[in-house]
Amino acid sequence: MNDRVTIPTSLARRANKVLRPRDAADVYAHPRGEFERLVEQAVLSHISTGYYALAPLERLGDPRWRPDLAAAALGVAQADYGRDAVALMSITAAHRHGTLPRAIGTAVVAVPKQRPLMHTNVGNVVFVKRDVHRLDLERVETELTTGWMTTPEQTALDISARPQLGGMGETDAKSILQALIRKIDWTVTEGLARDQRRPGALARLKEMTVA
Structure with missing residues (x-):
């Protein structure tokens, strides 16, 4: 330093x-x-x-330091929309939940407005227009800010609904969902699917429990 x-x-x-x-x-x-x-x-x-x-x-003073991609994505979103209007989601939340062990080059964050992909010096940020007050969230701490990310139940539904979001391949999505299934509360998941009108995502998720 x-x-x-x-x-x-x-x-x-x-x-x-x-x-x-x-x-x-x-x-x-x-x-x-x-x-x-x-x-x-x-x-x-x-x-x-x-x-x-x-x-x-x-x-401070170390030119080698670069922020974590998820932290940067959440920080950018908070800077523009406020802490309580944004949340890490999809593969980024899955990574934080320990169900995607490898590093990924794209972060996904829910924001209140439609917004194009952002290229950053640490990876790409995909912004998804969502009302985060309708999502099931939990606190997340990063090296740049504290905020919100989707719970395992919400994350599982989101990935089941949009398995290719953030550049996921079919194998990645299947592996993540199988890991998330071991973490989720099915009663909570079913309630979220009902409230968010996602019966198809719930059905696909349940299919994986017998696959």
């Missing part, structure tokens, strides 16, 4: 460590230029156009 590296307290204390230049408008007269300086000092890591990640305290 470079002892000369500094970061304004108001930025360092932000709950979400994904920052946009506009978030520092009350700190810097010219935030975009200051952000580029902080990137050169390895205080910030450039994620994508207009988005930067603040390095953890122990990695």
Whole structure:
């Protein structure tokens, strides 16, 4: 760590460590230029156009640090829509639940508005328009922010409904669902399928228990 590296307290204390230049408008007269300086000092890591990640305290000044893709995806979504309007879902939630052990190059996050794929320096982010207040969620902590992700039950339904979302192949989706089946509460899953009008996804999921 470079002892000369500094970061304004108001930025360092932000709950979400994904920052946009506009978030520092009350700190810097010219935030975009200051952000580029902080990137050169390895205080910030450039994620994508207009988005930067603040390095953890122990990695400040280390140019090798890059944020985790899921953390970056959740942070970007929170920066634009707020903590309680977004959630990690599909294969990204499955990875967090330990049912997809290998690293993946795409993160999937639920947001309130339709939005195109985002290319970042750590992978791609797929945004899915969903009302997260209708989803079954649990807390998730990442290196950049704390927020929400779908529960195993919700994740299983989502993947069963859209098995190719995020670039999953048929083999990946089947493997993930078989692992999730061992974690889910069927009463909860059936209730979610009923409330969200997903009988087809539930039926496909149940088929896998006898496959």
